[in-house]
Amino acid sequence: MGSGTRVTRAGLPPSAQGTPFLPGPTFAGTYHAAGDPASSLFTYGRFHNPTWTQYEQALSELEGGPTVVFASGMASVAAIFGVALRSGDVLVLPSDSYYTTRLLAGGYFAEMGVQVKMAPTAGNAQRQHVTGAKLLWLESPSNPGLDVCDITELVAVAHGAGVLVAVDNTTPTILGQCPLALGADFSVASDTKALTGHSDLILGHVAVRDSIWADRLRTWRTQMGAVPGPMEVWLAHRSLATLDVRLERQCHNALQIAQFLRDRPDVQGVRYPGLSNDPAHVAAARQMQRFGPVVSFVLADRRRAERFLATCRLICEATSFGGLHTTAERRARWGGDAIPEGFIRLSAGCEDAEDLLADITQALERAGTE
Numbered sequence: 355m356g357s358g359t360r361v362t363r364a365g366l367p368p369s370a371q372g373t374p375f376l377p378g379p380t381f382a383g384t385y386h387a388a389g390d391p392a393s394s395l396f397t398y399g400r401f402h403n404p405t406w407t408q409y410e411q412a413l414s415e416l417e418g419g420p421t422v423v424f425a426s427g428m429a430s431v432a433a434i435f436g437v438a439l440r441s442g443d444v445l446v447l448p449s450d451s452y453y454t455t456r457l458l459a460g461g462y463f464a465e466m467g468v469q470v471k472m473a474p475t476a477g478n479a480q481r482q483h484v485t486g487a488k489l490l491w492l493e494s495p496s497n498p499g500l501d502v503c504d505i506t507e508l509v510a511v512a513h514g515a516g517v518l519v520a521v522d523n524t525t526p527t528i529l530g531q532c533p534l535a536l537g538a539d540f541s542v543a544s545d546t547k548a549l550t551g552h553s554d555l556i557l558g559h560v561a562v563r564d565s566i567w568a569d570r571l572r573t574w575r576t577q578m579g580a581v582p583g584p585m586e587v588w589l590a591h592r593s594l595a596t597l598d599v600r601l602e603r604q605c606h607n608a609l610q611i612a613q614f615l616r617d618r619p620d621v622q623g624v625r626y627p628g629l630s631n632d633p634a635h636v637a638a639a640r641q642m643q644r645f646g647p648v649v650s651f652v653l654a655d656r657r658r659a660e661r662f663l664a665t666c667r668l669i670c671e672a673t674s675f676g677g678l679h680t681t682a683e684r685r686a687r688w689g690g691d692a693i694p695e696g697f698i699r700l701s702a703g704c705e706d707a708e709d710l711l712a713d714i715t716q717a718l719e720r721a722g723t724e
Contacts, residue, residue, distance in 0.1 A: 357529050357643075358598035365412025365591060379588035380404045401576055405584040409591040410559075417541055417561035418534045420568035422575060423587060427524060427544025429580040430558035431455050434489075434520050434540050436578070437570040441467025443488035448475045450501060451493040452522065453690035459491075475501040476633070484512050492538070493522040494531075494641075495634065498685050498699040500625040500650055502634035505641055509537035524548075525675075529601055530644040539563050548647055548676025550593040551600050555586040600678065600704060604647035607680070607702035607710060612649045614711050620722055623652035623694075647703075648675050650685075653696040653721070659684045661721040662698070668705060668713040675701030680710055 355363075366375060380403055387394040396402050406423050413421040424430040435458065439445060447459055449472035459470045471487070473479035475496040480503070484490055490512045494503045505521060512519045520540035521533035527548045533541035543549060545557040562568050575581060605628065612626035627638035628645030638645060653659045663671045663682060672681040673688075680703035686695050702710070 360416060361529070361597045362595045364415045364594060365408045365410075367408070376588075376592060377404075377408070379584040381584055400579060400581055403581075403584050403587070405587045405591075406582065409587045409594075412591055412594060413528075413559055413561060416528045418532065419541070419561045419563050420565045421559055421561040422568055422571040423545075423582055424558045424560070424575060425580050425582045426556045427542070427546055427558035428454055428458070429575075430542045430544070430560045431522075432458060433571050433574045433578075433580060434542060434560060435459065435463055435468075436574050437567065438489050438518055438520075438540075439463060439468050440488075442469075443467075444469045444471060444483070444486055446480050446483040446487045446490045446517075447472050448480060448491065448493050448496055448503075449473055450475050450496045450499050450692070451491065452497050452524075453688070455491070455493075455522070457690070475499075475503050478503050478508055481508060481511055484508075484515050484517055487512075487515070487517045489518045489520060491520050491522070493525075495525050495627055495638070495646060495648070497522075497525055497648070498650055498691060498693065498697070500525075500627060500632075500634065500648065502627055502637045504637050505531075505533065505536040505538065513537070525648055526642055526644065526646045527597065527601060527676075529597055530605075530646050531642045534561060534563050536641055540567065545590050546676075547674060548601065548604070549597060550590045551597065551677055552589075552593050553672075553674070553677040553679065555589050557582055557586050557590050601644055601647070603704045604676075604702050605644045607705070607707045608645070608647050608649050610707040611700065611702055611710060611714065614714065615649070615651050618718065620718060621651050621653065623650070623697075625650045647701050649700045649702065651698050651700070652694050653698060656684065656686070656695040658721050659696040659698055662717045665717040665720045666713055667716075668709060669700070669717070675699065677701065677703060679703045680705055 383399040385396040387397040471483040521538045524544045541561040616624045682700040
């Protein structure tokens, strides 16, 4: 089936007369569970919830492997680190990956005895650290720089050395890139972003090739209490159904914006994997079905970047990405990334491309003259 059909139907129960297409959320801290707990599908709210089960089934259908939902994207990241790494193990990270992932690895897990080695995403540079590692962590495209690595090649190298591979697939989503199909052991994403796309919840998930890791992740979730609320999970499942139509418009808009910015003399360093002349395009085209909603570019300095954002009328200044509404931010304001002060991360939404281009044009012109 096509991607639109798959996301629309994912995780829905069998049709039954007089029932809704997608049952509402189950709010329960505890359940009727007399006698042997094993005789009841549900016993306690930290262990399981029917709403989680339906959403996890939907994601499993799309990801191609068992899936466990978590309270946030970072809860998902922490869970993989927690079940896969022990004191003395080596974790290989992209030096340009999501900043909080690097903070967690270099902070708590390093203090627990995990050795962290880093190399850039571009050029498959992490390959140099694979020998002797326990877990290779990939993020492709990287956030916020949008560099790309060859996932299949790095998976082959890692597995040849007995190393597990996890891919942060937040930026492209499962409709843009399929990490498990490319050989990865873990596919992790912040569902907060493009997967659900409405900027109204915090959520994450991990999909795995081997069900033994799903069991370990569920145990981690239960014991650490990294459980999501049923309302958030239900909203995510509802929103998942429109992922195909949202992402189609967002990727179209992102490409239009990137092409427009590329030709402007007052804009430098435009990056979007869907651009034919982007340094990452060839690698991205081999493994991605869609190139995602995120575009990055650089303005002359901090003042001009801030002025650009302040004068946009349709584009909201906000962090995160992947929502229906086009957003942008001067990413260097947070610190932690090796980027210029004028670096802008823009997330294309679902507005009409012509209106967005008009807004960008007037904002760039005002930023350059005032």
